[in-house]
Amino acid sequence: MSGGAQFHGLVTPEDGRPRLPGSLHTNRRLAQWLTFHREGFVTIRPGKVELGQGILTALAQIAADELDVALARIRVQPAATPDSPNEGVTSGSLSVQDCGAALRHACANARAIHLSVAAQRTGVPLAALRVEDGTFLGPAGPVGSYWAQADDALLECEALPEARPKPPAARRVAGTSAPRLDLPDKVFGAARFVHDLRLPGMLHARVVRPPARGARLLEVREGPLPGEARVVRDGSFLAVLAAAEHDAEAAAARLAARARWQEADTLPEEGALADWLRAAPHERSLVAERDGAAAPAASVVRATFFRPPVAHASIGTCCAVARWSDGALEVWTHSQGIYNLRADLAKVLRIAPERIVVRHVEGAGCYGHNGADDVALDAALAARAAPGRPVRVLWSRTEELGWAPFSPAMLVEVEAAADAAGNLVSWRAEIIGNGHSSRPGRGAEPTLLSGEYVEGGVPVPPSINPPMAGGGGAQRNAVPLYRVPRLRVDLRRLTVMPLRSSALRGLGAPVNVWAIESTMDELAARAGADPIAYRLRHLDDPRAAEVLRAVAEMAGWEGRARREGVGMGVGFARYKNSGAWCAVIAEIAAEAEVRARRLWIAADVGEAINPDGVANQLEGGAIHGVSMALKEAVRFDRRRVTSDSWETYPILRFSEVPAVAVRLLPRPDQPPLGAGECALAPTVAALAGAIRDALGVQVRAMPFTRETIAAAMDAA
Amino acid sequence: MVRFTLNGAAASVELPGEVPLLHALRGPLGLSGPRYGCGAEQCGACMVLVDDVPRHACTLALGAVEGKAVRTVEGLGTPERPHPLQAAFLAEQAGQCGFCLSGILVSAAALLARDPDPDEATIRAALEPHLCRCGSHNRIVRAVRRAAGALRGEEARA
Incomplete structure (x- = not known):
């Protein structure tokens, strides 16, 4: 089935327009997506952005395929307002679905338009024309090309629903492991990141953060600053501006010592965070409920799962450049959503969004909503003091780990029952914690960090959870895919937010999947069943069963030998219950600390546009999962985050990274699904299962360290 | 003025010797390869070779490389002649x-x-x-x- 055929003739109820695939539906003009050039190349303009995940390469492959041009002829234009398609945020493993589907359709449509014009001009019947690397070939040879028709404004029209992308078997570029387009710049040290922008007359700024969350700036003592640095102050937002970066850095340190703040205790007791979560004011909602006929319960498992907040912890700190001229603002940013950022900048700065141009430039990997948007506001605020001059703000490591949004602390309480035969009959779960989305541009109030500190600023509102139709937030993957006749899942979203929280790779999935899979392990043990066999007997989805069988085979699960201090565990989830299927087996060694030795991953992502890119994302997501599960926790006292260096917020290092084997199930005929997030949660679950296998204990708190394992042993 | 060899060529920088080498490389010397990651020798994003030994450019004083040979990723190879x-x-x-x-x-x-x-x-x-x-x-x-x-x-x- 082609991407276009399934939508043909359908009219969407929301807007009454014929349904177009992905983001093409809301960005319908073809010229917005692609342009041919006389010089023999094509520019494509995705609204999605490169985050280090390789998306631009995959999108270029899709375009090359549908247009029948060599991949080398595709240029990808970074997203910028107001011309790029508005594709919302690059998140949720949705870029191939949203943008890939749109580009595939737009390119198929563009190809058809160009060929029909060539047919009319030359008299060669359309059916006799084909495209070879951009040249139109008739029975007697070349009759034209995209390049010769490039100036004809043929794409100044809306896409047609009836355009027909190629059938999967005809694809030649999509489905191959084309090398990443952005990687050469990165191995040769070229200026590719926003950090590397050097605009004429550019100044450097640094922000002086308060010593405590929510502190108010009382006074800044006057005094000389290095490099004739200037102080920028707006309410409790304090920054310095200098011509040289080292002067800005030194001036910020000196200014910090001269600032006096009013501080207060605003954060919960770290050691009693789980209790605080249970007692905090909240809003309750029902996630899912099922009330089928069930056999009587013979055995009940009750367990609570706790994870502290965790950080995105990008290797590069957040950075942005901003320039004001004549009351208009230009911003260079590694934001995941340029239009959303524009909306919140407009709110804080009190100017019309149309007066702001937001340009995407790559940053370090973000793994979700980190401080990328925040630093863009910082740059805009600092640049207001130097109209006409570009101002670059770079966050310090302390700001990055101490002030960016975190994935919130979570508590998941599960009660599951099995019948006399050991089969699951009921499932109850309650998820407690802050919301997982505080992205800009979505609410009435801005959510940018410094928006709270400027004169007249208001606190960032408590985070929300996207609805289940959008994959959910805290409740993401909270409904097990396993067959269970009676089910109830509730959500308690806190209505206070002492630590700003937002989306991090997987949102609630790592904790929910860990809770589900750990409970399944316990039920399997009580039923005397093998953990994988037990899962398989509760799965009706053949693609779910297939990834589990594949991973079992890869890891030699059936014939595994028991070894002292070594354990193997399995984790499975279909990401968001609507995305990619992924099963992971982990092997750990229980030494002084738990050590992940090997991971086996089997995944079904539908059509893989770039199989090596998918494998890279799966490996990366799994290693991120190992790091989160074994090492990561945001630490804090009553006033501030204290885990603001790599020493206090350790992540997995080279010597600790397990060997990883990946198998991708071939599904060229199935719709493509994102791969960046699906491996993380099953990896966390597999590690917990492996600890149980090695030590006979069900860990109930992340990270899985000596302390939390000892606590679980004491509780058992 | 601090003089040293940068990626095989003579280089000089008009900055105080106590300024971190990273700022000299990314500032007046115009390089992008060495990167700020933490400023505390904890992540390696700024690593350069000083007389063939890896050093953290984020904390190393510019004055300490006087007369020495500094090599960054830009000095390893080029797209035409990659290392x-x-x-x-x-x-x-x-x-x-x-x-x-x-x-x-x-x-x-x-x-x-x-x-x-x-x-x-x-x-x-x-x-x-x-x-x-x-x-x-x-x-x-x-x-x-x-x-x-x-x-x-x-x-x-x-």
Whole structure:
């Protein structure tokens, strides 16, 4: 089935327009997506952005395929307002679905338009024309090309629903492991990141953060600053501006010592965070409920799962450049959503969004909503003091780990029952914690960090959870895919937010999947069943069963030998219950600390546009999962985050990274699904299962360290 | 004025000697490869070679490299003439966001200069000062092994 055929003739109820695939539906003009050039190349303009995940390469492959041009002829234009398609945020493993589907359709449509014009001009019947690397070939040879028709404004029209992308078997570029387009710049040290922008007359700024969350700036003592640095102050937002970066850095340190703040205790007791979560004011909602006929319960498992907040912890700190001229603002940013950022900048700065141009430039990997948007506001605020001059703000490591949004602390309480035969009959779960989305541009109030500190600023509102139709937030993957006749899942979203929280790779999935899979392990043990066999007997989805069988085979699960201090565990989830299927087996060694030795991953992502890119994302997501599960926790006292260096917020290092084997199930005929997030949660679950296998204990708190394992042993 | 050799060419910088080398490289010297990651020798994003030894440019004073040879990722190779490590990183697609790669590449170059055939544990130990958040570690280790093989092959042919 082609991407276009399934939508043909359908009219969407929301807007009454014929349904177009992905983001093409809301960005319908073809010229917005692609342009041919006389010089023999094509520019494509995705609204999605490169985050280090390789998306631009995959999108270029899709375009090359549908247009029948060599991949080398595709240029990808970074997203910028107001011309790029508005594709919302690059998140949720949705870029191939949203943008890939749109580009595939737009390119198929563009190809058809160009060929029909060539047919009319030359008299060669359309059916006799084909495209070879951009040249139109008739029975007697070349009759034209995209390049010769490039100036004809043929794409100044809306896409047609009836355009027909190629059938999967005809694809030649999509489905191959084309090398990443952005990687050469990165191995040769070229200026590719926003950090590397050097605009004429550019100044450097640094922000002086308060010593405590929510502190108010009382006074800044006057005094000389290095490099004739200037102080920028707006309410409790304090920054310095200098011509040289080292002067800005030194001036910020000196200014910090001269600032006096009013501080207060605003954060919960770290050691009693789980209790605080249970007692905090909240809003309750029902996630899912099922009330089928069930056999009587013979055995009940009750367990609570706790994870502290965790950080995105990008290797590069957040950075942005901003320039004001004549009351208009230009911003260079590694934001995941340029239009959303524009909306919140407009709110804080009190100017019309149309007066702001937001340009995407790559940053370090973000793994979700980190401080990328925040630093863009910082740059805009600092640049207001130097109209006409570009101002670059770079966050310090302390700001990055101490002030960016975190994935919130979570508590998941599960009660599951099995019948006399050991089969699951009921499932109850309650998820407690802050919301997982505080992205800009979505609410009435801005959510940018410094928006709270400027004169007249208001606190960032408590985070929300996207609805289940959008994959959910805290409740993401909270409904097990396993067959269970009676089910109830509730959500308690806190209505206070002492630590700003937002989306991090997987949102609630790592904790929910860990809770589900750990409970399944316990039920399997009580039923005397093998953990994988037990899962398989509760799965009706053949693609779910297939990834589990594949991973079992890869890891030699059936014939595994028991070894002292070594354990193997399995984790499975279909990401968001609507995305990619992924099963992971982990092997750990229980030494002084738990050590992940090997991971086996089997995944079904539908059509893989770039199989090596998918494998890279799966490996990366799994290693991120190992790091989160074994090492990561945001630490804090009553006033501030204290885990603001790599020493206090350790992540997995080279010597600790397990060997990883990946198998991708071939599904060229199935719709493509994102791969960046699906491996993380099953990896966390597999590690917990492996600890149980090695030590006979069900860990109930992340990270899985000596302390939390000892606590679980004491509780058992 | 501080004078040193930068990627094989004479360089001089009009900055006080106590300014971190990283600011001189990224500022007046116009390089992009060495990157700020933490400013505290904890992540390796800023790593450069000073007389062939990996050093953190974020804390090393500019004055300390007076008269010495500084090499950054830009000095390893070019797209036209890549260093075997750069060719190997591309062949293995060893990277995702790539922010950590400049530092990792120079540390790997120093490793291969002293040990032409490092085993996996040796490579991991040499890269231990470097953080990668995308999870490209195993590809990076494979790429270093591939480059080592290529370098030994080149020497065998020479």
